[in-house]
Every structure is written in structure tokens, then in C-alpha cells.
Amino acid sequence: MTQSRPATTLKSAPLGSGLVQVSVVHEQAAALMGELPAGVEVIVANPEASDDVDVSGVDFWVPQFLSRGPEPALLARMPKLKVIQLITAGADTWVRRVPNAITLCDGRGIHTVPTSEWTVTAILSYLHDFPHFARAQARGEWSRRVGETLPGKRVLIVGAGDIGEAVAARLTPFGVTLTRVARRARPGVHGVDELPALLPHADIVVIIVPLTPETTGLVDREFLAAMPDGALLVNAARGPIVDSDALTVELTSGRLNAALDVTDPEPLPPGHPWWELPNLLLTPHIGGAVRDVLPRAYALVGDQIRRYTAGEPLINVVTEGY
Secondary structure, rough: OOOOOOOEEEOOOOOOOOOEEEOOOOOHHHHHOOOOOEEEEEEEEOOOOOOOOOOOOOOOOOOOOOOOOHHHHHHHHOOOOEEEEEOOOOOOOOOOOOOOOOOOEEEOOOOOOHHHHHHHHHHHHHHHHHHHHHHHHHHOOOOOOOOOOOOOOEEEOOOOOOHHHHHHHHHHHHEEEEEEOOOOOOOOHHHHHHHHHHHHHOEEEOOOOOOOOOOOOOHHHHHHHHHOOOOOOEEEOOOHHHHHHHHHHHHOOOEEEEOOOOOOOOOOOOOOOHOOOOOEEEEOOOOOOOOOOHHHHHHHHHHHHHHOOOOOOOEEEEOOOO
């Protein structure tokens, strides 16, 4: 395995029965978490990168961004582990791999602003055909194109959670018609079972649901066939939610368009047909990758540590897959 530097202590307290040891991967964590209770020790370590890091005393683990989830051997090295706090919104690589005795919490809220901004940016960039202009610039060509505007567009947001609501709030000033869909219907929100009736009336479909067994392959051949000609599919969630082969058929025919921050497989391999499609805007899973993400991430971590040491309920606890 790749070697990493030894674990270093940022904050320490006298050893004793009340000591809580927290493992993080970023040196900046101490300055970003705020004041922590006495008896909390924070170490900088990446146990996923090295077997030599001693994490046998860790109670509270904050893995690296986009971690692939724990291996049994890694968990065995942390016999005291009680809480895993993710700093990513998705927990799909962790559920069903974390023992029931360990509480798994996701990073809901950390990526809400950048991911919702990416979604709106992708929609506007596609409507105004920025990908065409970027390719023309690379060729040194002055190539004019007529674009579209957002007012009057019918936007269907599949996923009415934290990020979905942020997307809706950012799109509202543009004069769009918004329709929300969630797993279950509630006031103002349709249930996922209503999608067949809703899709034919959507100009833009935004996918922002967590990856679960129920959502894997949700955007399949029937889903895509129900979308009207010329509609735009935007996926800011996870690649496997979309049937890649079915989407390739629709994109290659030119009937549908897409803006994707995630793919299946990921990374997208060389030679994949999506690289050459003019009606596809593609970014490499960077929707939440912004320079100011660490302060938000460790503000949440610090809050969770204070809750944990005070015996208060943790937030963002993953249940039913998310």
C-alpha cells in the first residue's frame, strides 16, 4: 500500500477513561473545527493509505474525500471506533460495509452550495452552447451560435433534498417552472412513482438523488424515452443512477442532450463515445470541488465532535442508505 507520514497530534489531553481520539486527514483541521472539549485528541492520519499508522485508539474517524469505503481489515485496526463522519454528501460506498455498532454520518450541507452552483452553471452553459465556443476557441475559429434562455423552461428536479432545494432556489429567479420529485410524495413534492407522467413535460431534468439500490439505474431506457425531444438531462449525483448504454443511444441519435458531472464508469475511459459527443457537457466529478470546502467540512466535524462528547444526538446519521 502507499505509505504516508506517521500520524501527528494536533490537540491532546491527558490520557484517561474520558479520552476521545479523532482521526482526520487534513493538517488544517485543528484551526477549522473550533474549540473542542477537554479530553479530545485529534490526530492527522490516513489509515486508508498506510497500514503502519496506529489507529487502534480512534473513536471518531473522518476519512478522506471520495473514499472508497472501509475494508474489513481497516476496521479491525480501529477496535474502539464508534463514529465515522464523512465529508462527502454521498454515503453509497459505505452503507452495508459499516457494522451496526458504528454510527455512520454523511456530509450533508458541505457541498450544497458548490453542487447547486455547478448545476445551474451547467444548465446555462449548455443552453448558451459554451461547449461549442470552447471547442471553436481551441481551433482558433470565430464560430457564432444562437443559444436559448431559461425563462419559461420546465425543470424537473429528481431529488428534493438539501441540494435539490438549493438548485430550486437558484433557478427560481430565472422564471422557470419547477417540479420536485422525491422517493415519497409530500406537499409540493411528487413521488418517484409519478415520473412517467411528469417526464414528458420537462425541458430539463436534474438528477440529484443519493445512490441506493432503489436509485441505481433509475434513469433507464424507459425514463429517457419519456423525456421530450431536445430535453436536457443533468446528472450531479452519481454515475450509476443513469444507464450509460441507454443514454449513449439517446445522445448519439441527437434526440436528447446531457450535462454530466459523474459517469459510469468513472473516470470515463479513453475512447469512450461520450468524449466526442457535441451534445454532451462533461466535467470530471468536480461539482463539490471548490477551494473553500474544508472550512465547511470541518465546521461540521467540530460540531459533531462536540455533540458526541456531550452525549447529544448526532446529525446527518445515515439511515436507509442515505
